[in-house]
Amino acid sequence: MPVLQRWLISLNSVCDFIVCCMLSSK
DSSP states (O other), X not given: OHHHHHXXXXXXXXXXXXXXHHHHHO
């Protein structure tokens, strides 16, 4: 299931980006 794995990696990247934005906005 490479597609599912790629989707999970993409979702994880988005989550990391959101966390970075929240931390930098404080």
